[in-house]
Amino acid sequence: xxxxxxxxxxxxxxxxxxxxxxxxxxxxxxxxxxxxxxxxxxxxxxxxxxxxxxxxxxxxxxxxxxxxxxxxxxxxxxxxxxxxxxxxxxxxxxxxxxxxxxxxxxxxxxxxxxxxxxxxxxxxxxxxxxxxxxxxxxxxxxxxxxxxxxxxxxxxxxxxxxxxxxxxxxxxxxxxxxxxxxxxxxxxxxxxxxxxxxxxxxxxxxxxxxxxxxxxxxxxxxxxxxxxxxxxxxxxxxxxxxxxxxxxxxxxxxxxxxxxxxxxxxxxxxxxxxxxxxxxxxxxxxxxxxxxxxxxxxxxxxxxxxxxxxxxxxxxxxxxxxxxxxxxxxxxxxxxxxxxxxxxxxxxxxxxxxxxxxxxxxxxxxxxxxxxxxxxxxxxxxxxxxxxxxxxxxxxxxxxxxxxxxxxxxxxxxxxxxxxxxxxxxxxxxxxxxxxxxxxxxxxxxxxxxxxxxxxxxxxxxxxxxxxxxxxxxxxxxxxxxxxxxxxxxxxxxxxxxxxxxxxxxxxxxxxxxxxxxxxxxxxxxxxxxxxxxxxxxxxxxxxxxxxxxxxxxxxxxxxxxxxxxxxxxxxxxxxxxxxxxxxxxxxxxxxxxxxxxxxxxxxxxxxxxxxxxxxxxxxxxxxxxxxxxxxxxxxxxxxxxxxxxxxxxxxxxxxxxxxxxxxxxxxxxxxxxxxxxxxxxxxxxxxxxxxxxxxxxxxxxxxxxxxxxxxxxxxxxxxxxxxxxxx
Ligand code: C2E
Ligand code: CA
Ligand code: CA
Numbered sequence: 001x002x003x004x005x006x007x008x009x010x011x012x013x014x015x016x017x018x019x020x021x022x023x024x025x026x027x028x029x030x031x032x033x034x035x036x037x038x039x040x041x042x043x044x045x046x047x048x049x050x051x052x053x054x055x056x057x058x059x060x061x062x063x064x065x066x067x068x069x070x071x072x073x074x075x076x077x078x079x080x081x082x083x084x085x086x087x088x089x090x091x092x093x094x095x096x097x098x099x100x101x102x103x104x105x106x107x108x109x110x111x112x113x114x115x116x117x118x119x120x121x122x123x124x125x126x127x128x129x130x131x132x133x134x135x136x137x138x139x140x141x142x143x144x145x146x147x148x149x150x151x152x153x154x155x156x157x158x159x160x161x162x163x164x165x166x167x168x169x170x171x172x173x174x175x176x177x178x179x180x181x182x183x184x185x186x187x188x189x190x191x192x193x194x195x196x197x198x199x200x201x202x203x204x205x206x207x208x209x210x211x212x213x214x215x216x217x218x219x220x221x222x223x224x225x226x227x228x229x230x231x232x233x234x235x236x237x238x239x240x241x242x243x244x245x246x247x248x249x250x251x252x253x254x255x256x257x258x259x260x261x262x263x264x265x266x267x268x269x270x271x272x273x274x275x276x277x278x279x280x281x282x283x284x285x286x287x288x289x290x291x292x293x294x295x296x297x298x299x300x301x302x303x304x305x306x307x308x309x310x311x312x313x314x315x316x317x318x319x320x321x322x323x324x325x326x327x328x329x330x331x332x333x334x335x336x337x338x339x340x341x342x343x344x345x346x347x348x349x350x351x352x353x354x355x356x357x358x359x360x361x362x363x364x365x366x367x368x369x370x371x372x373x374x375x376x377x378x379x380x381x382x383x384x385x386x387x388x389x390x391x392x393x394x395x396x397x398x399x400x401x402x403x404x405x406x407x408x409x410x411x412x413x414x415x416x417x418x419x420x421x422x423x424x425x426x427x428x429x430x431x432x433x434x435x436x437x438x439x440x441x442x443x444x445x446x447x448x449x450x451x452x453x454x455x456x457x458x459x460x461x462x463x464x465x466x467x468x469x470x471x472x473x474x475x476x477x478x479x480x481x482x483x484x485x486x487x488x489x490x491x492x493x494x495x496x497x498x499x500x501x502x503x504x505x506x507x508x509x510x511x512x513x514x515x516x517x518x519x520x521x522x523x524x525x526x527x528x529x530x531x532x533x534x535x536x537x538x539x540x541x542x543x544x545x546x547x548x549x550x551x552x553x554x555x556x557x558x559x560x561x562x563x564x565x566x567x568x569x570x571x572x573x574x575x576x577x578x579x580x581x582x583x584x585x586x587x588x589x590x591x592x593x594x595x596x597x598x599x600x601x602x603x604x605x606x607x608x609x610x611x612x613x614x615x616x617x618x619x620x621x622x623x624x625x626x627x628x629x630x631x632x633x634x635x636x637x638x639x640x641x642x643x644x645x646x647x648x649x650x651x652x653x654x655x656x657x658x659x660x661x662x663x664x665x666x667x668x669x670x671x672x673x674x675x676x677x678x679x680x681x682x683x684x685x686x687x688x689x690x691x692x693x694x695x696x697x698x699x700x701x702x703x704x705x706x707x708x709x710x711x712x713x714x715x716x717x718x719x720x721x722x723x724x725x726x727x728x
Contacts, residue, residue: 019044020044020045020065021044022068023066023067024048024049025049025068025081026070027074039131042128047062051073051076052076052077052080053075055067055076056076059081059085063090064092065092065135066093066095066134067094067095068131069097071097071100071105071109078109086113093135093137093138094109094113094114095116095117095118096109097122097127099119116130116133163182163184168188168189168279168281169181169278171260171275172217172274172275174272174273174274175200176202178198179197188251188281189204189234191237206250208233215230216232216257217277219257219259219277221258221259222258226256227258230256231252231255232253232255235251236250236251251281252283256277257275258275259275297309301351301354301355302373304358304362304372304379305372313372314370314435317382318432321426322430327389327424328382328425329425330380330423331380331383331395331396331420332378332436333381333418334377334379334447335357335417336418336419336451336452337451338353338416339377344570345412349409352409353414353416361381363402364402366383368385380439389424389427392422392456393422393456396420396422399420399454400417400454403418417451419451419452421439421440421445421446422442422456423457428456438457441462442461475524479533479537483509484507485509486538486545487504487507487710488502488545488710489502490705490706490717491560491679491699492699492700492705494693494699494700495693499717501559502549502560503594504538504545518562532566539580542580545711547586548715549714549715549718552719552722555722558591560591560594561594562594565595574616577591589619589620592619592621592642594621595607595611595623595624596624604638607639611639621640622642622643622645626647626667641676643676643677643678644676644678645680646667646680646681648702649682650664651702652684655687664695668697679697680697680700682701683702684702
């Protein structure tokens, strides 16, 4: 009995841990006390009431589990008390104890929900048993309530989890019809879940994916072997906003599915009853992947295929051409002087020019041809199924013609030409790399003989151009590998025999070919844009070395540096130079910048601005190779120039003390007239030196005095003429 009572204490709906509380109602004191005595040892909490109103008061005051109720009371009847209990919704069981033999009284009590009806006098055992039963029933009821509440909660939880899942969750019957699908399907596919129930899965799947879909939707396997991450395209219905029409779009969905089996305990075998699956919308991811792969295979600026895709197409085309025994052509198109546009007008304009060029080139091609951009201003073209190799020449001609018309960029009129090389399969190679390389070599050939044209590859080109290409590539590395070095050729004042300055000349310690002079590699740097970083390096190196000279010389040594037109065009040269001078503590007055005459005719106004900026710093300017360019004398006095360097070709002509060399004399008199300094370069003989000195040019440079010297050789020469400082 006690055991049962303890467990009753945990009943839901009863005070946790409390013993059942009973209300005993009888107006006969004797009967009431005997009832009390009977129950008092059972462990219940007992409360007594001797009339109806007292009972009602108790019921209002506290909660009871069970009421033992006498029907006939002086003030209120037992029925009335039960009506009160029901009306108030009091949760207490009632056992009626009545002396009444009236069947109506019993029916009235039971109809009002009494648990039991005991006639007085009742056997004690029966009363105790009825009380116990009533309390046990209450416990069961409370437990049931608890269970169904928990069930309701957990069902709600699962529904919630299923419906708010970012994935579509569904089940299908063995026929492939939906038996369950969560709310998500409406959001993702635009189909209400109710509409899908009973429908066949195929109504959702894109036709091309139906075959694969079968394995996912009709999945019978479970565990590791079940379908995982299978991608299918589903049709989804989107409400068109304006036209209010249904529009089908496709959504890429990743599926995981498995068979569902009921466990038949009796037979031990399992019964397949459908497929369960989870589907995730991966459209966004797909789009991102496509974007990435687009970017991996295309040039973003022009939208053209890039090098990778070009090679891929070429590979396919080669396979086809081999099979069909047809020819195909690879073209290498390189814009002429594009670097100059980029450097002078800036990258933004350069980019927009490239886009315009792309549009024109594209318009000249057939559908099956591929135009790719593989570098800054380098394009390649694939012409498959060539009927005749001359057709490639026709296309190249078209290209050149379409570039003939000027381009317009923010009011600037620009002219662009191209150099085009063509290699044809199978004559000029039958592998991808060979064809591209040979087209490239043919292109270089065009560049070399004056640009703006096209040329078919020919085996004879291999030697010269092959060398050039190898050179160009290794030049890029030379900068990084510190293979470049500045040499210095002294400028000598012949009257005193002293070194008064030096011209910086670049050398390349080529790993295979030894020391290369500037003339052997700088023209290539001009062609491929490397001149900019190379000159940046040169300025730093020169200023650093200049500081060392000052430390070993008793006089300031003039430092001459060569600046290519390309670098001067860039516009921030004076700033670069100023920074470097400041870094190494050199005076700008020590510096002379050598430019060629050509810079002055190309963009005179711009050149004047740049040179003025240099002069403002205190830097002087020399015209290099004077007399070989196209400069007219009228320009000369508009330029802020301090020095003229007589080109070595004129000096070379001086072969005799008694000869007459009018050009040299003319240049000397011009310099005098304009009040300019003079330097003669390339002086190799005593005869030349003497002639020039007599004609009035006293500063000279050339092998007769010194070859270009390494940094330390030059310092040694300086020390030799400054004995005091040299002792340091
Ligand atoms: P440049 O300014 O006219 O330089 C004179 C060239 O003549 C140098 O060739 C020099 O080595 C060479 N030379 C010197 N003395 C004699 C001589 O007595 N006889 C003969 N035949 N030649 C002599 P290099 O070093 O090959 O330079 C060629 C050109 O490259 C230079 O012509 C200059 O325009 C350019 N250059 C050289 N160094 C640099 C540099 O650091 N930056 C830039 N932008 N250009 C440079
Ligand atoms: Ca020079
Ligand atoms: Ca020169």
